[in-house]
Amino acid sequence: xSAPPPSVEVQPGVVLSYGRLNRIPNSSVEVGVDFPDDWYHxxxxxxxxxxxHLGFKSLxxxxxxxxxxxxxxAFQVLAGMxxxxxxxxxxxxxxxxxxxxxxxxxxxxxxxxxxxxxxxxPLGSYPDWKLFEETFKAPAEALAxxxxxxxxxxxxxKVYADDFALLTSWLPQYRICIEQQPxxxxxxxxxxxxxxxxxxxIYEALQFYPLTVDLTVRAKDSASIEVFDADHERFLLPRxxxxxxxxxxxRWDGGGVFEPRTVGEIDYITLSFPFPSEKPxxxxxxxxxxxxxxxxxxxxxxxxxAGGGGIGYGVRRGRTR
Amino acid sequence: MMDVKEALQFLNNVLWDEARQGYRECVGRxxxxxxxxxxxxxxxxKYDPAxxxxxxxxxxxxxxYPYGFSRWCILYxxxxxxxxxxxxxxxxxxxxxLVALQYLYHWYKGESERAKLMxxxxxxMLVKPANFPxxxxxxxxxxxxxxxxxxxxxxxxxxxxxxxxxxxxxxLYKLALLAMCSMRHNRFDVAKQCLETIGKFQVGNxxxxxxxxxDPNLFPENPLIEKGGIKTEWWNPDYGPKxxxxxxxxxxxxxxxxxxxxxxxxxGTSIWPSVIPWLLIGTALGFGAGYAFGRKKS
Numbered sequence: 358x359s360a361p362p363p364s365v366e367v368q369p370g371v372v373l374s375y376g377r378l379n380r381i382p383n384s385s386v387e388v389g390v391d392f393p394d395d396w397y398h399x400x401x402x403x404x405x406x407x408x409x410h411l412g413f414k415s416l417x418x419x420x421x422x423x424x425x426x427x428x429x430x431a432f433q434v435l436a437g438m439x440x441x442x443x444x445x446x447x448x449x450x451x452x453x454x455x456x457x458x459x460x461x462x463x464x465x466x467x468x469x470x471x472x473x474x475x476x477x478x479p480l481g482s483y484p485d486w487k488l489f490e491e492t493f494k495a496p497a498e499a500l501a502x503x504x505x506x507x508x509x510x511x512x513x514x515k516v517y518a519d520d521f522a523l524l525t526s527w528l529p530q531y532r533i534c535i536e537q538q539p540x541x542x543x544x545x546x547x548x549x550x551x552x553x554x555x556x557x558x559i560y561e562a563l564q565f566y567p568l569t570v571d572l573t574v575r576a577k578d579s580a581s582i583e584v585f586d587a588d589h590e591r592f593l594l595p596r597x598x599x600x601x602x603x604x605x606x607x608r609w610d611g612g613g614v615f616e617p618r619t620v621g622e623i624d625y626i627t628l629s630f631p632f633p634s635e636k637p638x639x640x641x642x643x644x645x646x647x648x649x650x651x652x653x654x655x656x657x658x659x660x661x662x663a664g665g666g667g668i669g670y671g672v673r674r675g676r677t678r
Numbered sequence: 679m680m681d682v683k684e685a686l687q688f689l690n691n692v693l694w695d696e697a698r699q700g701y702r703e704c705v706g707r708x709x710x711x712x713x714x715x716x717x718x719x720x721x722x723x724k725y726d727p728a729x730x731x732x733x734x735x736x737x738x739x740x741x742x743y744p745y746g747f748s749r750w751c752i753l754y755x756x757x758x759x760x761x762x763x764x765x766x767x768x769x770x771x772x773x774x775x776l777v778a779l780q781y782l783y784h785w786y787k788g789e790s791e792r793a794k795l796m797x798x799x800x801x802x803m804l805v806k807p808a809n810f811p812x813x814x815x816x817x818x819x820x821x822x823x824x825x826x827x828x829x830x831x832x833x834x835x836x837x838x839x840x841x842x843x844x845x846x847x848x849x850l851y852k853l854a855l856l857a858m859c860s861m862r863h864n865r866f867d868v869a870k871q872c873l874e875t876i877g878k879f880q881v882g883n884x885x886x887x888x889x890x891x892x893d894p895n896l897f898p899e900n901p902l903i904e905k906g907g908i909k910t911e912w913w914n915p916d917y918g919p920k921x922x923x924x925x926x927x928x929x930x931x932x933x934x935x936x937x938x939x940x941x942x943x944x945x946g947t948s949i950w951p952s953v954i955p956w957l958l959i960g961t962a963l964g965f966g967a968g969y970a971f972g973r974k975k976s
Contacts, residue, residue, distance in 0.1 A: 364767070388839040412838040413922075642794035643801050646864035653949045654956040661960020662967075669968025677972070 375527040410445040415519035426507035431467035443490040443522040453512020575602035580621025688906030704929040713746030714930035772820040778855035814875040816848035829918035847911040857939040
């Protein structure tokens with residue numbers, strides 16, 4: 358996997374770093390009740406296993422001369438963009454064919470098939486988790502994709518797969534330490550991840566004091582927006598439908614990740630901070646302290662003086678006797 | 679405060695892996711990490727030079743060599759090989775360990791103004807939770823809660839599903855690093871508070887309300903198996919349920935860093951180095967005066 362471009366502090370308190378978006382919903386297959394959310398499976402041979410590369414769960418194909426598959430919900434992709442398909446695999450592929458596959462579609466409903474790209478898992482034993490990855494270009498007409506973990510021809514084996522990813526190239530993300538921000542300050546946000554049908558626009562923005570945020574968003578047509586607060590217990594802005602450009606003033610009472618999420622096609626979204634932070638944090642250097650030992654030293658000196666004096670006196674008296 | 683002798687026994691009797699000639703990460707995990715054994719090497723150079731030699735000889739055979747070297751080397755003043763924290767993470771000032779190591783770097787380089795600022799960052803992270811049983815101080819940095827206020831099991835599922843940074847609670851190794859910086863900053867009062875808290879996380883320590891009888895939850899059959907070791911973190915129950923990935927075992931890294939801090943404190947607070955010269959001077963002068971006085975009288 359290529360390394361990200363180095364992070365830089367573009368101005369005090371704003372760090373520009375690079376991240377790759379994983380387009381696959383519930384990519385670590387951890388979320389779900391009886392089966393992982395946003396994943397579909399064949400009638401037989403496909404299981405949600407309590408074995409994991411990270412977390413607690415993975416997908417399992419356990420087949421004996423049979424076929425089986427796991428398929429994720431289709432998601433939006435950009436035509437012509439390079440995507441890196443990844444999955445961690447463990448187990449034993451004894452006979453037949455096992456693949457990690459990405460299929461490209463002309464429509465979001467995944468009904469108009471274009472083509473597919475495969476990463477074959479060679480037959481063999483994988484006692485430890487092994488990463489399989491390859492980069493593919495989305496076809497020119499592609500609008501959506503889905504990812505499969507499958508054995509399409511009669512196969513035998515017990516193969517686990519976990520932590521799927523279909524990664525974009527490195528995209529800029531901002532991390533904001535707002536307490537250090539001079540105001541006014543404005544930042545254009547890039548979408549950083551998708552989860553179910555929501556698009557999250559900021560990876561991590563942290564502040565620790567009450568603040569007012571102006572969120573300006575423009576939809577291509579109509580869209581909806583919500584802002585989820587840091588502790589995931591309430592919305593700072595409930596889901597609101599809007600058209601064109603609109604600005605929402607949001608009170609943000611501190612501590613955590615500020616996450617605007619949108620549904621629908623968005624031209625841009627910006628954050629601005631119209632008022633100074635209400636309680637700016639100050640960090641004046643802490644001076645070196647002093648360790649006082651002079652009392653002990655003085656005591657030792659006096660004790661030495663008294664003791665030495667006594668001994669000296671005694672020695673002299675003894676010698677002159 | 680912690681008992682260094684017990685901690686060393688935990689390392690040598692419980693975690694030492696004779697076959698791999700290194701320390702295992704913790705009870706129940708057989709990884710012999712380079713980073714753990716590197717910190718152990720720094721400790722053993724003082725307490726068991728023969729073992730330190732063994733560790734040094736085997737560095738390259740440990741897991742993940744040499745990950746961690748360019749960071750922990752500052753613990754013994756190696757400014758040449760140290761990777762400065764701003765290069766590790768541009769907003770390093772939000773992470774206590776990165777700040778503490780950067781403090782040590784500036785201190786060893788004699789850059790006192792910069793060291794002062796690092797210490798200010800650290801002091802801003804010092805908290806005293808009201809709900810901890812007994813008095814204690816902890817470090818609360820960004821990693822403690824990764825930006826969240828409280829947690830639910832749903833949050834944890836979401837964090838895992840999305841591959842988000844995981845909260846780590848109040849870690850004890852960061853407190854040990856703060857203690858080291860505090861002593862260099864002549865703030866032995868702060869170091870003392872840190873080390874008193876650390877003592878409360880030493881398994882089997884009579885001063886520890888939490889672990890004086892060991893850890894029957896984690897090790898019901900042998901609660902005192904980690905006796906002497908320092909637990910990795912405290913999870914504040916006010917945040918919500920403890921994350922499923924936090925095991926809260928006593929491990930090599932935390933125990934070794936705490937030993938280093940405690941050793942430095944015990945040596946640093948010893949008054950004898952500054953007192954003995956004055957005692958000798960006093961004795962010499964007194965002897966001379968007494969001798970002279972005795973001659974006059976005779």
